[in-house]
Amino acid sequence: MLDISGLNVFHGNIQVVWDLKLTVDEGEMVTLIGPNGAGKSSTVETIVGLNRNATGSITFFNENILGLQTYDIFKKGLALVPAKREIFPKMPVIENLLLGGSDRTGWESSLQHIYNLFPILHERERQMAGTLSGGEQQMLAIGRALMSEPKLLILDEPSTGLSPLLVAQVFRSLERLGKEGITILLLEQNVRHALDMCERGYVLENGRIVLEGKAKDLMREKHIQKAYLGI
Ligand SMILES: Nc1ncnc2c1ncn2[C@@H]1O[C@H](COP(=O)(O)OP(=O)(O)OP(=O)(O)O)[C@@H](O)[C@H]1O
Ligand SMILES: [Mg+2]
Known part of the structure; x- marks a missing residue:
């Protein structure tokens, strides 16, 4: 459904994302996790055309969307819940x-x-x-x-600023949406919840994907356990 490759994102002259490759298949729930400043929002702003200062390829149902206006991208069936x-x-x-x-x-x-x-x-x-x-x-x-x-719903850190109880509630509703078949790309710092809910994940650090794979495999990675799960 969504296919990103070789994506470089800039703010002015400063590059913040390097050679990013990420795919989301129809019906999947995929998470892009990473710490503050990793480039998660910059990536998503580029997907939805809010930042067009980028090179590489972004296709949605095999149609190029990099460079299009946000309004036209949303018309194709993408929606964003902004941070x-x-x-x-x-x-x-x-x-x-x-x-x-x-x-x-x-x-x-x-x-x-x-x-x-x-x-x-x-x-x-x-x-x-x-x-x-x-x-x-x-x-x-x-x-x-x-x-x-939307055919693809993108959420930019929906857990930010919420109490643990409310975070759990929001994630439960996302899980329900997932079961109904909606495709989700979830940006999160709440790595435990995100990996619990999603099938696959990508880890973005300093603008580069450093790990990717099935959520349950990522959960077992030493780096994830140490840096994100406090194990
Ligand atoms: N409008 C902007 N102008 C200049 N630099 C920016 C702009 N927006 C983001 N940046 C820089 O781009 C880098 C990536 O930021 P981004 O907001 O994409 O990270 P993030 O992963 O979404 O972080 P967070 O979890 O804190 O939201 C940071 O170094 C940030 O300072
Ligand atoms: Mg952000």
Whole structure:
């Protein structure tokens, strides 16, 4: 579905990602893990066209998307839950959700699906989004991305700033989405949760992939255990 190879990403003249190769197959849940500043967000910003200062190849269903505008990339079936969530605090929950795709036929059933997944959003439908708890705001950000019925959902560190309880809750809902067959690329620093949930993973450090493989094999790697799992 998503096929990235030889990707180099720059901010101005500074290169932050080198020769990245990553694939996501249809129906897979894949994680890109790595510490602060590794280049996870830079990679994803490039996939969705928010940063086009890059070389290499990114294809989505065998179609080149590197260099396209974000709007056109999203139209092809990609959606991003950004790290900063970017919800509109002074708008009700429902209005935030509808921004994700109320122009599409069949949006009503998408909304129903999101309310089934996150009942709290249904309960708080009329509440201003800014008054939701951090975890609820994360659910809202995920819900809004789902409104476009994406083929590939990319999440940039959804666990950031959440209590362990809420992290577990958010991951449970992602797992449910995975079981429903949605394809997910998850960027995380919460390595334990990410490897528990995903089938495959890539480890990005200083802009380079240093390890990749099945999640359960990565979990047994000495480097992962020492650097990320505190074992
Ligand atoms: N807009 C920008 N201009 C210049 N440098 C940037 C910009 N955004 C990111 N960088 C740099 O690119 C490198 C990779 O940052 P990036 O945000 O991609 O890392 P990350 O893996 O997402 O980290 P985190 O887990 O902290 O979000 C860092 O050195 C960062 O300082
Ligand atoms: Mg980031």
